[in-house]
Amino acid sequence: MNQETLRQVPSSAYLFTVQLSATRRGARLARLLTERQLDDWGVPLQGAAQVVAELASNAVLHGRVPGRDFRLRIKLDPGPGSSLRIEVTDARGDRIPRTPDPGATDAESGRGLMLVAAYADRWGVDEAPAGCKTVWAELTVLGRGTP
Template sequence: MNEKSRLRVQLSATRRGARLARLLTERQLDEWGMPFEAATQVVAELAANAVLHGRVPGRDFRLELRREDDGTLRVEVTDARGERRPRVPDESAELTDGGRGLRIVAAYADRWGVVEAPAGAKTVWAELKQPFLTGIGPEEIVHRADQTVPGPLQC
């Protein structure tokens, strides 16, 4: 993999930084000639989680996109709160206002997970193989997520 197959950027852990992560992803994938709808949705959810749940005052979050040789896109979002592991809400939480982001990530991604990062941080990653899913509605996202999410992850 060469540098032209990778984007790595530090962004402020703010709503503006999360929005910028999504926009940068869209532009980078367009430049690479890759479909961007599904990937920008995954980045939007992971960046929003980094800002809402992984924020430490004075520390940024990092976005990394890598285009692998086989066409797979790997998305990594690293935030400062390694002790706050993402979790998929249980079925009884369906009516709450939040908690759907990881279900959306699971619906679009072929694989995703969490690993420790240096300095007490964590990296949430997702891999999308081409062709990326596009043109599916919210009902289909929930249906696919229910089939792919293994169950609640604990923080």
């Protein structure tokens, strides 16, 4: 994001929220919608699309409850040191994601969260209403370029 693009961004935050089916198709759609939204906002962050892909995939694989969807929320806070916050809320608050032990090379899961940690400045998990959880990641837009 260059200075010219930054001047075009209003001082208020941008927000995008969508509820998607907890299926592989829903996870794929989350990434596609993120790419389209970021393009509309003028934010060229390929890393953000990868973070959404991982978090949505985890929501489908590990956070799925039959008959319940997951929610994707993206918030762009423009201005100097602007940040992009990605949140994925799923129905399984009892299954908290954790990165695997770095020494456990034969681990069957957790590599996606290592990608999230690599792209994001910080990430975490918050409890959400109705027994749900929200996994979030924050990326700095200005000064980081395309991750």
